[in-house]
Amino acid sequence: MNEPDPTATVAASLDAQVRAADLDRWLSSRLVADARARADLITLYAFEAELMAIPTRVTQPLLAEMRYTWWAEQLDGVFAGIPRKGHPVLEALTDLVARHGLDRAPFDALIEAHIGRVHGEPHDLDAFYVGPMQTAVHVLAGPGHAHKVVEAGRMRGLAQVGRTEEARAGRGTANAALKSLPAEAFPAVASAALTTPDQPEPLKRLRLIWATVRGRV
Secondary structure, three states: OOOOOHHHHHHHHHHHHHHHHOHHHHHHHOOOOOHHHHHHHHHHHHHHHHHHHHHHHOOOHHHHHHHHHHHHHHHHHHHHOOOOOOOHHHHHHHHHHHHHOOOOHHHHHHHHHHHHHHOOOOOOHHHHHHHHHHHHHHHHHOOOOHHHHHHHHHHHHHHHOOOHHHHHHOHHHHHHHHOOOOHHHHHHOHHHHOOOOOOOHHHHHHHHHHHHHHOOO
């Protein structure tokens, strides 16, 4: 009997983690035809899922901040190519960073934004949504496209924090900037099309497919 492939097992585990934590972007990742690229997106989203889960596990802001500080310290190893052994997200992220030459700044900004949130600060839309979207686009299409997705990232952020009408009002500006985005990068921004977070999953799938076909959110 064949032994299970550890790499495949880890990938399946991260995929399940993202599906449970962030259905919209998990559905968007299904639009990536290349299995390696799709797994790379899932690695990014699994890192974010780990950060999002912290406030659900601890109730005291100081304890949450300590956990976020731990993640910030682990990025030292990730960007040095020396991940914490036995941690599937950190190991996968280290490989991803090395292969794509990712910039650390958006990761640090995201952690700082999470720390701010547990202390009651407003959502930093750029740190929570724009930076991660830019990183995802880099993974799918390489550098040079970050400026094209700023408005799409803000549109997604506004929808996620309940400012739905503002999100929809930004659609025209976002789509104008996305015209020159390579098609292979679109799954990284497709979730911005989902401005009604509580829609049933089948409707979300259809909306994402339609957005991808048109190249518009």
